[in-house]
Amino acid sequence: MALDPDIRIMLDRLAREQAAQHDEVTLAGSRRSYRDQYREMSRASEKPVTEEIIKLATGRGDVSLHLYRPADADGPLPVILYLHGGGFVLGDAETYALQSARIALECGALVVFVEYRLAPEHPFPAAVEDALAAVDWVLAGAGGHGGDPGCFALMGDSAGANLSIALMRHYRQQRLFRAVCLLYPLVDARPYLGLAAPSGSDREFASGYYLEFAETEYFAKAYLPELAMATDTRVSPVLAKDLGDLPPVLFYAAENDVLRDQGRAFAEQLKTAGNDVRYRCFDGLIHNFMQHAGISKASDAAFLEVCAAVRLALAGKGLR
Numbered sequence: 001m002a003l004d005p006d007i008r009i010m011l012d013r014l015a016r017e018q019a020a021q022h023d024e025v026t027l028a029g030s031r032r033s034y035r036d037q038y039r040e041m042s043r044a045s046e047k048p049v050t051e052e053i054i055k056l057a058t059g060r061g062d063v064s065l066h067l068y069r070p071a072d073a074d075g076p077l078p079v080i081l082y083l084h085g086g087g088f089v090l091g092d093a094e095t096y097a098l099q100s101a102r103i104a105l106e107c108g109a110l111v112v113f114v115e116y117r118l119a120p121e122h123p124f125p126a127a128v129e130d131a132l133a134a135v136d137w138v139l140a141g142a143g144g145h146g147g148d149p150g151c152f153a154l155m156g157d158s159a160g161a162n163l164s165i166a167l168m169r170h171y172r173q174q175r176l177f178r179a180v181c182l183l184y185p186l187v188d189a190r191p192y193l194g195l196a197a198p199s200g201s202d203r204e205f206a207s208g209y210y211l212e213f214a215e216t217e218y219f220a221k222a223y224l225p226e227l228a229m230a231t232d233t234r235v236s237p238v239l240a241k242d243l244g245d246l247p248p249v250l251f252y253a254a255e256n257d258v259l260r261d262q263g264r265a266f267a268e269q270l271k272t273a274g275n276d277v278r279y280r281c282f283d284g285l286i287h288n289f290m291q292h293a294g295i296s297k298a299s300d301a302a303f304l305e306v307c308a309a310v311r312l313a314l315a316g317k318g319l320r
Contacts, residue, residue: 003256004284006296010041011210011286027089027120034086035095042098043294043303047071049101052145053093058133060126064115065134066093067145068104076148077110078178078314079138081131081167085158085183085288087219088119088127099290103155106307109314110147112138116163120222124229131163132170139176153314154180154247157290158211158259159219161185166234168246177247179313181306184252184259184287187266188238189230192220199261209256211287216258238266243273248319250309252302253281254289278309278319 003011023029048071056063069077082100084091093100093115104111116130142149154177156164161182168180190196198206198213206213224230233240251267253260260281267279282289282302290306292299312320 002284003286004296004298006298007284007286007292010292010295011208014210015208031090031092034090035092038091038095038291039098041291041293041295043102043300044098045102045105047105049104051097051101054137054141054145056133056137058130060129061117063117063130063133064093065137066097066100066113066115068100068111068113069146070105070108073108073146076143077108077146078151078153079142079147079149080104080107080109080111080153080155080310080314081134081138082111082113083116083131083154083156083160083163084113085156085160086118087215088124088159088223089219090118099293102293102303103307106304107311107314109153109311110142110145112142112147120225123225124223124232124235127159127163127223128166128234131167135167135171135176151178151314152176153178153310155183155310156181156185157183158287159186162187162235162237165237169233169237169240169242172245172247175247178316179248179250179310179319180246181250181310182252183290183306184254184257185263185266186259188236188262189220189224190236191262192216193224193227193230195227195230201260201262202258205256205258205260209258209286211258213258238262238269243269244275246270246273246275248276248313249278250306250313250319251277251279252306253279254285254287255281255283256285257287259287276319
């Protein structure tokens with residue numbers, strides 16, 4: 001299917017801006033650019049949403065949890081632990097603030113956004129450790145902040161979806177999660193470190209479709225300074241042998257995305273292992289379509305569809 005016209009306009013604009021950029025690219029500059037661009041393209045919530053910040057002491061440094069809830073909500077709300085994307089290198093609560101608030105509103109939930117430690121300063125497994133600590137906080141502390149930890153879902157995009165998979169596997173025996181929402185996840189880091197062949201979508205969308213193959217290589221090298229880390233199943237869950245008995249999974253992909261093919265294959269692995277999986281690939285869209293809700297009608301429709309499905313899953317109405 002043809003690329004969404006609104007997305008085409010955005011990609012053309014970004015290409016012109018990149019061609020005119022002659023300054024040296026730095027890590028700090030990349031993080032700032034990602035934050036500004038994400039906020040520029042996000043769509044704000046239409047009703048008030050409150051934000052509260054919790055500092056979680058982990059013994060390895062504080063982790064900030066940003067809590068978002070609809071301002072007019074009464075009583076305990078379902079809890080969504082959100083793990084953000086950005087290749088384990090980019091992204092923070094400010095980057096995702098508009099999106100987090102809107103998810104809270106559309107899902108009728110307390111969104112707990114995890115500001116986990118980033119690579120390359122904090123390589124694997126730092127992000128996994130922080131995500132585990134955040135789950136423990138939800139179970140022990142969310143009740144004191146208007147959340148119901150007995151009605152709990154995971155949600156993550158890209159690198160954050162990778163972390164969500166690690167969490168759902170880690171906690172499978174406890175059966176904590178009503179559902180896990182995976183948005184265009186990384187599930188196999190090996191192609192980006194030269195340890196496995198690139199997929200068809202890696203080759204087809206390698207350049208010019210927002211997330212580029214070369215970027216993914218950079219992120220993988222920053223997060224995984226040792227090649228052997230790429231075969232750890234917390235990084236590349238496609239290699240896991242124990243994929244059964246997991247929570248229900250809402251799995252969303254984009255047609256024009258380097259990660260599309262590996263994600264589709266992993267969704268099939270989850271189904272073959274006997275899990276309840278709803279897989280949906282949005283035609284015409286690209287990686288990070290949740291970000292693009294403010295500049296693309298099709299992306300906004302996808303955003304609302306995702307949130308509606310999470311809301312129903314939290315309400316015990318299954319995967320829709």
